[in-house]
Amino acid sequence: MKLHEYQAKDILGKSGIRIPNGQLITTAEQITKVTKIINGPPWVIKAQVHAGGRGKGGGVRVAHYPYEVVTAAEDILGKRLVTPQTGKNGVAVNQVLIEEGVEIDREYYLSMIVDRSTAKPTMIFSPAGGMEIEEVAQESPELILKQHVDPEAGWMPYQGRNLVYKLDPPLSPAPARQLMAVMANIYRIFVTLDCSLVEINPLAITKEGKVMALDAKITIDDNALFRQKELLQLDDPKEKDPLESMAEKYRLNYIRLDGNIGAMVNGAGLAMATMDVIKLAGAEPANFLDVGGGASEEMITKGVEIILKDRRVKAILINIFGGILRCDVLARGVVAAAKKTNIRLPLIVRLEGTNVKEGRKILRDSELKFLVAKDLAEAAELVAKQISRKG
Ligand code: ADP
Numbered sequence: 001m002k003l004h005e006y007q008a009k010d011i012l013g014k015s016g017i018r019i020p021n022g023q024l025i026t027t028a029e030q031i032t033k034v035t036k037i038i039n040g041p042p043w044v045i046k047a048q049v050h051a052g053g054r055g056k057g058g059g060v061r062v063a064h065y066p067y068e069v070v071t072a073a074e075d076i077l078g079k080r081l082v083t084p085q086t087g088k089n090g091v092a093v094n095q096v097l098i099e100e101g102v103e104i105d106r107e108y109y110l111s112m113i114v115d116r117s118t119a120k121p122t123m124i125f126s127p128a129g130g131m132e133i134e135e136v137a138q139e140s141p142e143l144i145l146k147q148h149v150d151p152e153a154g155w156m157p158y159q160g161r162n163l164v165y166k167l168d169p170p171l172s173p174a175p176a177r178q179l180m181a182v183m184a185n186i187y188r189i190f191v192t193l194d195c196s197l198v199e200i201n202p203l204a205i206t207k208e209g210k211v212m213a214l215d216a217k218i219t220i221d222d223n224a225l226f227r228q229k230e231l232l233q234l235d236d237p238k239e240k241d242p243l244e245s246m247a248e249k250y251r252l253n254y255i256r257l258d259g260n261i262g263a264m265v266n267g268a269g270l271a272m273a274t275m276d277v278i279k280l281a282g283a284e285p286a287n288f289l290d291v292g293g294g295a296s297e298e299m300i301t302k303g304v305e306i307i308l309k310d311r312r313v314k315a316i317l318i319n320i321f322g323g324i325l326r327c328d329v330l331a332r333g334v335v336a337a338a339k340k341t342n343i344r345l346p347l348i349v350r351l352e353g354t355n356v357k358e359g360r361k362i363l364r365d366s367e368l369k370f371l372v373a374k375d376l377a378e379a380a381e382l383v384a385k386q387i388s389r390k391g
């Protein structure tokens with residue numbers, strides 16, 4: 001679950017990290033009042049969307065007069081914002097954060113993630129923070145510093161010194177101490193809130209020598225939400241793909257991709273293999289949909305319905321290895337969905353495993369035109385045929 005910048009900053013602020021004064025607005029009427037309560041000029045007007053790269057897409061504006069705050073906020077609020085991370089259609093902006101503009105001396109990058117290769121929480125720090133951090137990581141990887149954390153021991157003060165004392169030019173003692181305190185803080189937040197990401201970019205040193213978080217991103221691990229119930233109220237369903245939200249409701253693992261072949265499988269490994277098969281056939285998957293091990297007939301029906309709601313889908317490949325999920329249950333779910341949605345797209349089914357004979361029989365007897373493949377290779381061939389038929 002991703003949090004908005006203003007929500008993440010609230011969490012950072014409460015843990016003692018300095019953040020700019022700010023006010024969230026959701027309607028145009030609220031804009032004028034804000035310049036009276038937030039220090040300025042300058043003010044910074046920031047679109048609250050879950051995508052990054054807002055600065056590059058015009059979603060972060062600086063205003064020097066109250067009327068400029070109004071024009072900038074009106075220009076962003078209620079519009080769609082396109083950034084390097086949103087795709088060309090952009091995302092709707094329903095909320096805007098207006099905050100005091102801070103005079104920046106330096107911008108650092110600081111984050112906590114789980115490093116998969118070492119399976120350890122890892123602090124990432126860079127003296128070259130700000131909007132170009134992706135380019136820095138590509139072109140000057142030596143400027144990206146890391147500290148792996150032993151979860152038993154937690155974040156150790158020497159690790160902060162390892163990062164901060166490498167800075168060139170060096171920081172004077174007060175901001176250096178503040179910076180190390182921020183590091184210890186974000187580690188604590190990361191662990192106690194079950195985060196998969198805590199990121200501050202930029203973490204600024206202001207002209208007055210104060211360390212301040214000017215941007216913040218926090219992602220909570222969905223698998224831990226059952227024990228982070230008080231964070232659930234921070235969820236913003238408007239930011240989610242509607243099909244992904246619908247899938248979540250039925251406990252289906254669905255992720256939308258860019259292609260036009262819908263895929264439904266059981267198990268994430270099989271999903272990966274199926275995407276490979278689709279690509280080998282010269283096509284692109286439209287989604288990743290894993291119905292899981294113990295899917296019910298209803299979940300299968302919903303899965304097909306969700307795939308069909310994506311208008312770009314030109315054919316569907318269902319690839320199921322029946323284990324706990326029996327092939328006959330799957331087949332009944334698919335037939336029900338096909339009837340309910342009056343499906344007109346080619347539907348390729350490859351079944352194997354528990355009750356496969358019954359499963360195939362149900363599909364055959366349904367009088368619907370399923371293309372039943374006997375193995376993966378044939379399924380790929382059928383996908384390829386569908387693509388070439390479409391030209
Ligand atoms: P994004 O990462 O989505 O582009 P940021 O919040 O990082 O958005 O803002 C982009 C840039 O705008 C920052 O790198 C920083 O230089 C500047 N900025 C953001 N907030 C403030 C602020 N309150 N005061 C001064 N500058 C700011």
Ligand code: MG
Binds near residue numbers: 130201202215
């Ligand atoms: Mg940023």
